[in-house]
Amino acid sequence: MADLPEIERMIAAALPGAEVEVLDETGGGDHLRANVRAPQFAGLSRIEQHRLVKNAVQARFDDGSIHALSVSTEPSESSR
Amino acid sequence: MAANPELKQKVEEVLRENTVLLFMKGTPEMPRCGFSMRVVGVLEQLGVEYGAIDVLPILDPLREVTGEISDWRTFPQLYVGGELVGGCDIVEEMFESGELAGLVGAEQPEEAEAPGPQAPADPQQSPPLQVDT
Numbered sequence: 001m002a003d004l005p006e007i008e009r010m011i012a013a014a015l016p017g018a019e020v021e022v023l024d025e026t027g028g029g030d031h032l033r034a035n036v037r038a039p040q041f042a043g044l045s046r047i048e049q050h051r052l053v054k055n056a057v058q059a060r061f062d063d064g065s066i067h068a069l070s071v072s073t074e075p076s077e078s079s080r
Numbered sequence: 081m082a083a084n085p086e087l088k089q090k091v092e093e094v095l096r097e098n099t100v101l102l103f104m105k106g107t108p109e110m111p112r113c114g115f116s117m118r119v120v121g122v123l124e125q126l127g128v129e130y131g132a133i134d135v136l137p138i139l140d141p142l143r144e145v146t147g148e149i150s151d152w153r154t155f156p157q158l159y160v161g162g163e164l165v166g167g168c169d170i171v172e173e174m175f176e177s178g179e180l181a182g183l184v185g186a187e188q189p190e191e192a193e194a195p196g197p198q199a200p201a202d203p204q205q206s207p208p209l210q211v212d213t
Contacts, residue, residue, distance in 0.1 A: 046166065046170050046173070046174075047152075047164060047165070047166050047170060050166060050167070050169070050170060051151055051152065054152070054153075054154065055151070058153065061153065061154060068113075068115060068154070069154070070168070070169050071169055072169070
């Protein structure tokens with residue numbers, strides 16, 4: 001069972017300036033969705049963007065409080 | 081914790097031998113996780129040949145290996161040409177946009193819609209691979 005506000009803080013701390021929203025997708029507390037807009041994503045591939053988000057909360061995967069995290073990312077300043 | 085070097089070597093070997101390789105929970109015939117099932121569904125719709133490895137029997141050691149190889153520690157993971165493409169989200173996004181078909185050299189199905197959480201998988205190919213420990 002994950003602490004959603006804590007997960008949001010962990011992502012925000014890893015990506016200063018990011019807008020982070022973490023949702024409980026199933027109501028079970030361990031299948032989460034993170035919607036993240038961050039300036040750090042500009043110029044990165046999708047997998048690199050997802051990696052930044054997942055690595056920020058790796059500790060909560062390791063201790064079993066998150067089973068799955070779906071990630072949507074978007075650079076906060078469009079580079080196109 | 082460092083990855084087991086023998087397991088890492090085996091994984092690298094399997095990656096070299098399989099152009100399209102899926103690390104998943106369960107098997108294509110019997111996925112044990114909804115996200116793995118959705119990636120199987122995408123691959124089946126593309127009609128591409130792929131190898132599949134059930135990560136469940138060796139979950140933790142394998143996490144260490146993929147962490148070292150591609151800095152990614154959750155499953156499913158889809159590799160094409162030895163490079164990590166992504167997990168379920170990225171695979172579904174790239175399938176719908178047609179990028180994935182291009183990447184694996186398959187034809188984009190006319191109605192490319194990711195199977196989503198409820199769709200049952202209908203696997204027809206891909207004998208399971210074994211990575212022994």
